[in-house]
Amino acid sequence: MGKLALTGGPKTVTVDRRKYRVPPVSEQAIADVVELMRKGETSVSPIVADFEREFAEFIGAKHALAVTSGTAALHSAVFAAGVGPGDEVIAPSFAFPTTATVIPAVGATTVFCDVDADTHNVDPADIARRITPKTRAIVVLHIWGNPCDMGPILELARPRGIVVIEDCSHAHGAVWQGTKVGVVGDIGCFSCQGSKILPAGEGGVLTTNNPEYYERAFILGRAEKRAELREEAWSRNFSFTGLGFKYRPHPLGIAIARDVLRHLNELNDMRDHQGAALDAALADVPAVVPQRVLPGCRRVYAYHFMRYEPEQLEGVTTETFLRALAAEGVGAGRIGYGRLHGQTLFREGFPYGPGRSMSTVSGHPVPDYANGPLPVTERLRETAFHGAPRFEVECPELIEQYAAAFRKVASAVDELLAYDKEQAGKRAAVEVSARTLNPV
Ligand SMILES: Cc1ncc(COP(=O)(O)O)c(C=O)c1O
Structure with a gap:
């Protein structure tokens, strides 16, 4: 296969990726934005309602x-769901922070659940274990564009x-299932x-399909929609004041999103085709496990994550494996997901200042079980990695080179182990010299 680029060999990915770049904003979107500016619709504009209708x-x-x-959408959602002090909300720690930070923001307790190593999504069996009489909501994340196992989750939630x-x-x-x-x-x-x-x-x-959740969501941050409130809506009590937030989106941004929405189906099809081609090409590469998509689901390749199994490469570290891929020209890397549990915000609840947090002022201490243990999350945060860019145009040549780079790296176990050993030696030397400088 040849010497790894990591240790001075030739790089596998030689295609110039710039060739496949598409402009981030289309000429049509630029024209739409300019038109709004000419009309002076830089704050209030009917384009927002048009976009809402089209997105719905x-x-x-x-x-x-x-x-x-x-x-803001997540904050509006937990508020609309009626979540508040004393409630528990189950959510993944293997997530973007605000997937879960909106929970303490409304005074509730986050109970973290574990994920499935193959789908990277919340594990329904673990959710089941974490439900208590206080559970008011479950937040799931269709991570990287892959639908969660919603059947058992709905079965737990509905009754x-x-x-x-x-x-x-x-x-x-x-x-998910149509x-x-x-x-x-x-x-x-x-x-x-962006x-x-x-x-x-x-x-x-x-x-949402639920008019009450919709009204509650807009009264939180978009009270200018008050004319849409139904006669009997509870949210009417707040139609003058709203609830202290302003979440009206910028019409110029909406114009950009509206233009992409017109082409989103085609774009998703094209990315799926490319992403699936790479996953198929990696099927026989040891130690690389593409994200599993459940039967009856269509994922979108917003992000192309995979999992590395060090045991299959005699324990070569994730760090070395990813460095070797990067040296071959594969933009591989990790993300900081999987670290929310144990953070101060979730251990103590929303802070009002030093020594004053939701759990101390509300009489609803955060229970011990809220923060773990989450063994799969902790392993996945070390082994899940981003293995390919978002392919914006058909680029079979690039996909072929990516697959070749993965194959080359995964077959160079001895070289990788030697590199690992050398790195460990360097780290040890740095430690020794630091100790010599700062004797304890
Ligand atoms: C999974 C997930 N949830 C929530 C958010 C928050 O979205 P925003 O950055 O638009 O507030 C992000 C953004 O990166 C995200 O990736």
């Missing part, structure tokens, strides 16, 4: 509420009146931050 149609939801960010909130920030267009994620549970939350597959620069959308 895309998902198959009765309601879509555009907001300033995915985080208990537990609200299911889907964080779909990676999964615009992903499908239904788009975002309306499989009770409330869906989408990020439209790196997402439906980018608005910054923005987010909440989806």
Whole structure:
């Protein structure tokens, strides 16, 4: 196979990736933004309602509420679900921080659940173990664009009146058993931050089929929609004041997202085709396990994550394996997911200042079981890695070179072990010299 690029051999990925780059904002979106600016619609604009209607149609939801960010959508969702002090909400630690930080933000306790090593998604069996009479909601994350195992989760939630909130920030267009994620549970939350597959620069959308959740969500941060409140809505009590937040999205960002939405199905198809081709090419590569997609589901390749199994390469460390891939030209790397449990915010609840946190002022201490143990999460955070870029155009040549790079690295066990040993030696030498400088 040849010497690894890591140790001075030739690099496998030689295709210039710039050749496959597409402009981040289309000419059409630029024209739409300019038109809004010319009309002076830089704050209030009918484009927001147009986008909401089109997004609701895309998902198959009765309601879509555009907001300033995915985080604002999640905050609106936990509020709409009626979550508050004394309640517990089950959520993954293998997630973006705000998937879970919105829970202490409304005064509730986060109970972290473990994930499945193959799908990287929440494990329904572990959720079942963590349900208590205080469980008010479950937040699931369709991670990297891969739908969760929603059947058993809904079976647990429905008879208990537990609200299911889907964080779909990676999964615009992903499908679970014929239904788009975002309306499989009770409330869906989408990020439209610039790196997402439906980018608005910054923005987010909440989806639901439930009119009460919709009204509660918009009274929190988009009270200007008060005219839509039904006669009997509880939220009417707050129609003048709102509830202290302002989550109206920027129309210029919405114009950008609206343009992408028109092409999202085609873009998802093209990325799926490429992502699946790479996963198939990696099927016989030892130690690399592509993310598992459950039967009846359609994932979207928002991010292309995989898992590394060191045991299959005689214990070569994840660090060395990823460095070797990177040296071959594969943009591989890890992400900081899987570290939320144990953080001060979740151990103590929302802080009001030094020594004053939700758990000390509310009389609802965070129970010990809330923060773990999460063995699969802890292993996955060391072994899950981002193994390929988002392919924005057909690029079979690049995919072939990526697969060749993986194959080359996975077959160079002796070289990798030697590199690992050398690195460990260097670390030990640094430690010794640090101790010589700072004797204890
Ligand atoms: C899984 C997930 N949830 C929530 C968010 C929050 O979205 P935003 O950055 O739009 O607030 C992100 C954003 O990166 C995310 O990746």
